[in-house]
Amino acid sequence: MFADIFGFPPQVLFGQLLLGLINGAFYAVLSLGLAVIFGLLNIVNFAHGALYMLGAFVAYFLLTYGGIGYWGALILAPIIVGAFGALIERFLLRRLSGVDHLYGLLLTFGLALILEGTFVKFFGASGKPYPTPAGLQGGVNLGFMFLPWYRGWVVVASLVVCLATWLLFERTKIGAYLRAGTENPKLLQAFGVNVPFLTTLAYGFGVGLAAFAGVLAAPITQVGPLMGSNLIIIVFAVVVIGGMGSIVGAVVTGLAMGVIEGLTKVFWPEASATVIFFVMAIVLVLRPAGLFGKTA
Amino acid sequence: MTLPADQAVGGQHASEHIEAIRVDDLHAFYGESHALHGIDMTVYEGELVTLLGRNGAGRTTTLRSLVGLIPRCTGSIVINGQQVVGVPPHAIAHLGVGYCPEERGIFASLNVEENLMLPPRVAPGGMSVDEIYAMFPNLKERRKSQGTRLSGGEQQMLAMARILRTGASILLLDEITEGLAPVIVEKLAEVLTELKSRGYTIVLVEQNFRFAAPLADRHLIMDHGHIVATVAKHELDEKQAIFDEYLSV
Ligand SMILES: Nc1ncnc2c1ncn2[C@@H]1O[C@H](COP(=O)(O)OP(=O)(O)OP(=O)(O)O)[C@@H](O)[C@H]1O
Numbered sequence: 283m284f285a286d287i288f289g290f291p292p293q294v295l296f297g298q299l300l301l302g303l304i305n306g307a308f309y310a311v312l313s314l315g316l317a318v319i320f321g322l323l324n325i326v327n328f329a330h331g332a333l334y335m336l337g338a339f340v341a342y343f344l345l346t347y348g349g350i351g352y353w354g355a356l357i358l359a360p361i362i363v364g365a366f367g368a369l370i371e372r373f374l375l376r377r378l379s380g381v382d383h384l385y386g387l388l389l390t391f392g393l394a395l396i397l398e399g400t401f402v403k404f405f406g407a408s409g410k411p412y413p414t415p416a417g418l419q420g421g422v423n424l425g426f427m428f429l430p431w432y433r434g435w436v437v438v439a440s441l442v443v444c445l446a447t448w449l450l451f452e453r454t455k456i457g458a459y460l461r462a463g464t465e466n467p468k469l470l471q472a473f474g475v476n477v478p479f480l481t482t483l484a485y486g487f488g489v490g491l492a493a494f495a496g497v498l499a500a501p502i503t504q505v506g507p508l509m510g511s512n513l514i515i516i517v518f519a520v521v522v523i524g525g526m527g528s529i530v531g532a533v534v535t536g537l538a539m540g541v542i543e544g545l546t547k548v549f550w551p552e553a554s555a556t557v558i559f560f561v562m563a564i565v566l567v568l569r570p571a572g573l574f575g576k577t578a
Numbered sequence: 579m580t581l582p583a584d585q586a587v588g589g590q591h592a593s594e595h596i597e598a599i600r601v602d603d604l605h606a607f608y609g610e611s612h613a614l615h616g617i618d619m620t621v622y623e624g625e626l627v628t629l630l631g632r633n634g635a636g637r638t639t640t641l642r643s644l645v646g647l648i649p650r651c652t653g654s655i656v657i658n659g660q661q662v663v664g665v666p667p668h669a670i671a672h673l674g675v676g677y678c679p680e681e682r683g684i685f686a687s688l689n690v691e692e693n694l695m696l697p698p699r700v701a702p703g704g705m706s707v708d709e710i711y712a713m714f715p716n717l718k719e720r721r722k723s724q725g726t727r728l729s730g731g732e733q734q735m736l737a738m739a740r741i742l743r744t745g746a747s748i749l750l751l752d753e754i755t756e757g758l759a760p761v762i763v764e765k766l767a768e769v770l771t772e773l774k775s776r777g778y779t780i781v782l783v784e785q786n787f788r789f790a791a792p793l794a795d796r797h798l799i800m801d802h803g804h805i806v807a808t809v810a811k812h813e814l815d816e817k818q819a820i821f822d823e824y825l826s827v
Pocket residue numbers: 608611613631632633634635636637638639640680
């Protein structure tokens with residue numbers, strides 16, 4: 283029906299493109315959260331993968347013990363995990379604000395190990411199934427490929443959240459505070475803005491984004507303690523490519539890397555697992571601050 | 579804000595002496611280095627006081643201590659009746675303090691209007707945006723430009739303008755004329771005269787004595803982290819020797 287493209291059946295090509303877009307959506311939301319956190323705290327949040335996992339587990343608990351389904355979890359899990367993140371910032375990370383940022387990085391790394399270790403101990407390393415919400419089961423045959431509704435929803439929901447975050451940063455007063463606080467937190471505080479509180483909010487928000495991604499992932503990947511650690515390494519590479527702390531950079535790079543990874547699966551399957559790191563190495567050599575990073 | 583004119587001190591109407599800022603035995607440290615060695619000073623409501631001195635005398639450190647930006651300082655600073663040593667900067671601002679830093683601190687990620695609207699209101703009153711644009715027409719023209727795209731003079735206007743909106747009654751201004759063309763310095767002198775007539779309390783750190791002399795009620799001369807002399811407006815001639823000693827390079 284459709285001619286092959288570059289010698290590949292269109293089903294294969296578009297199928298991988300869609301898979302790439304879905305992965306890219308997760309990269310985008312996760313690296314966006316990292317960018318928000320890096321802006322005000324100046325640390326790379328190594329607990330991000332574990333908090334993404336926590337988001338998925340909270341959705342699983344809500345369903346299993348509370349009877350609250352997917353849509354409720356999509357709202358509640360980010361709020362619960364975000365609040366947990368705010369506590370982490372307020373009572374642990376804030377104590378490290380005066381010392382080298384390396385300590386904050388080590389602390390979040392330790393937190394990730396503790397969270398993942400605890401969940402492995404109590405739930406085992408294997409994943410638990412999480413049902414696809416009723417309205418999004420099945421899919422549609424587009425002629426050139428089959429599009430599962432849920433996967434399409436993941437891409438749309440991620441893009442909407444990224445756009446909303448961008449609007450929050452660029453078009454609101456609190457966004458102006460966040461941008462100013464990223465540039466010169468001391469001066470912003472001298473103007474009368476409670477910057478320590480703003481920092482707690484930013485960390486909670488970034489963590490909430492990770493949890494949101496975790497809930498989105500639950501029906502696709504199952505809910506397991508190590509679901510975050512597998513993903514987060516790639517997300518860190520995405521962040522390095524995009525440049526630390528840039529909102530737009532995080533989103534665009536996340537999506538682009540997902541698509542590049544998907545296409546590589548078609549044209550050179552063996553390289554698909556490493557292509558992002560290859561891009562990262564090139565970017566580090568040519569533009570160490572990242573594609574969207576400000577060169578000092 | 580605008581206080582009734584008869585509350586203004588030091589100028590024509592020295593009827594009431596309300597302390598806006600009172601500093602006693604202030605010591606400030608950067609790590610191990612001791613930058614302020616026991617500063618005592620009082621600034622009355624409606625007064626315009628300068629801090630003069632050579633590079634490194636400690637004038638910026640004094641202003642930064644007042645707004646809570648020096649983590650290590652001892653002694654007493656009372657602003658509008660409240661002790662502020664150890665109080666976080668955002669709480670100090672809400673006592674009615676506006677700070678214009680030496681490096682101007684215009685935010686590159688905000689446009690002119692966002693920079694102007696950034697500082698939250700700290701007290702009732704404050705100038706309206708229209709009044710501010712009337713005072714600084716250039717800012718209105720360029721309100722959609724990125725903050726740091728403005729010329730040095732425009733950035734300085736913006737750094738001043740944004741603290742006038744907040745209702746702050748005490749303005750701490752650090753080297754606002756530094757590196758600016760004479761026309762702009764003249765414009766800033768007009769602005770300060772206007773602000774003074776509206777009753778603002780102003781602490782002005784300056785190198786440019788000729789700019790400061792006609793505006794100020796009193797001059798505090800700093801050297802090596804001490805205040806070494808106070809010269810009132812009417813003593814300028816008789817105490818000229820002090821300026822020669824501490825300000826000439
Ligand atoms: N961030 C800092 N770390 C260490 N020492 C500092 C720091 N800032 C200032 N100092 C020191 O504190 C002293 C007072 O500096 P301050 O900036 O208050 O001087 P100033 O009177 O404003 O002079 P100018 O602005 O002309 O340089 C100087 O000896 C300076 O070297």
